[in-house]
Amino acid sequence: MQWLSNSWYRLHPVRWLLLPLSLLYRLIVAARRTAYQRGWLTRHKMRVPVIVVGNISVGGTGKTPFVLWLCDQLKQAGFKPGIISRGYGGKARHYPLDVTAQTTTAEAGDEPVLIARRSGCPVVVDPDRSRAAVHLLSQQACDVIISDDGLQHYALERDIEICLVDSQRRFGNKLCLPAGPLREPVSRLQSVNFVVYNGEAASQRYQMQLEASHWIKLTDPEQQLPLSAFQAQEVHAVAGIGHPQRFFDLLCEHEIIVHPHAFDDHHDFSAGDLDFGDELPVLMTEKDAVKCQAFAHPHHWYLPVTARIDDSLAQAIVNKLKDPTDG
Incomplete structure (x- = not known):
């Protein structure tokens, strides 16, 4: 609720x-x-x-x-x-x-x-x-x-x-x-x-x-991009975490044009949740990525963070x- x-x-x-x-x-x-x-x-x-x-x-x-x-x-x-x-x-x-x-x-x-x-x-x-x-x-x-x-x-x-x-x-x-x-x-x-x-x-x-340095492709974890890779680009940002706005704010701080999609914490994602009818990059947290790998597409990326x-x-x-x- x-x-x-x-x-x-x-x-x-x-x-x-x-x-x-x-x-x-x-x-x-x-x-x-x-x-x-x-x-x-x-x-x-x-x-x-x-x-x-x-x-x-x-x-x-x-x-x-x-x-x-x-x-x-x-x-x-x-x-x-x-x-x-x-x-x-x-x-x-x-x-x-x-x-x-x-x-x-x-x-x-x-x-x-x-x-x-x-x-x-x-x-x-x-x-x-x-x-x-x-x-x-x-x-x-x-x-x-x-x-x-x-x-x-x-x-x-x-x-x-x-x-x-x-x-x-x-x-x-x-x-x-x-x-x-x-x-x-x-x-x-x-x-x-x-x-x-x-x-x-x-x-x-x-x-x-929480520090982040790079994006990882869900379909190929060996493929990575720098954090600045999506600067000035439109993206769909997906977050099913306890405080989704923190993730959205982080992307905006890096000048990414965000279309936010907030879900409940621990949301059980399905393929339809990530289908926005276009081919814009879909960015998500690592916590959400572990639930989306089975139906991920090449334009899906996640952001691992490290505590300092x-x-x-x-x-x-x-x-x-x-x-x-x-x-």
Whole structure:
């Protein structure tokens, strides 16, 4: 419901109608977290450290590029990371599901497949993250687990919590669902170990910039073009991500003439979604590309992005893994 999510980021009368539901939701969230903290509900402790990467709002905050960055930093520090995910958008015949570069997005969801292809690390998908973690450790020689989008999955104990925030949209109207975009109140940030802002954020210690340098053809990944290749050209820009406008804005910044086509996050693309009745280039994110390769055409291109973050964050995470009392 695009109109509802849009209402979260501007003054809209619908929020007053939904406010009672938001208050009820917030009470349920608080009660659930308290139940896990006090041991009334079972929490599962793994034999290796668990790093949770998530956010307190719905929609895209750049978790996937951050997870890829984190995997790379941990490997450079001598760790052997593995990733667990719920696999939103995928429907496997059985769980836990080991995700490889050959696994389809229909089975595992788009983000786990992308992470498996880009990171080279073992990835396991399961709606039950604790079960996914146990399976991962039984199959792989991992010494640290990254739980992708697992901030609210309190059944799995965690050693480090990292919360990502979109610096453009931040927290919207600061209300919890459904009147606002928040899964948990803003005060939750006080209890996480690290808060990372995606984009420019004045006075914030940790900031992430997403960098792109080239386009890759879906039908032939060996064929690449510089980022400036479509400058001053008309294109169709397709985005089925949490914050499509960020992708469209990036293209406009590079003087590309954009015909935007926004889809819901995790949209299950079909060939018809990319048929615009002309031969203009179709540009998309890498996350969307993993779902479109089966019916791609030669004029379809995607843009891989890489997270750039200050080295001090990587060092702080590694220090806390080696010494849990640090920080």
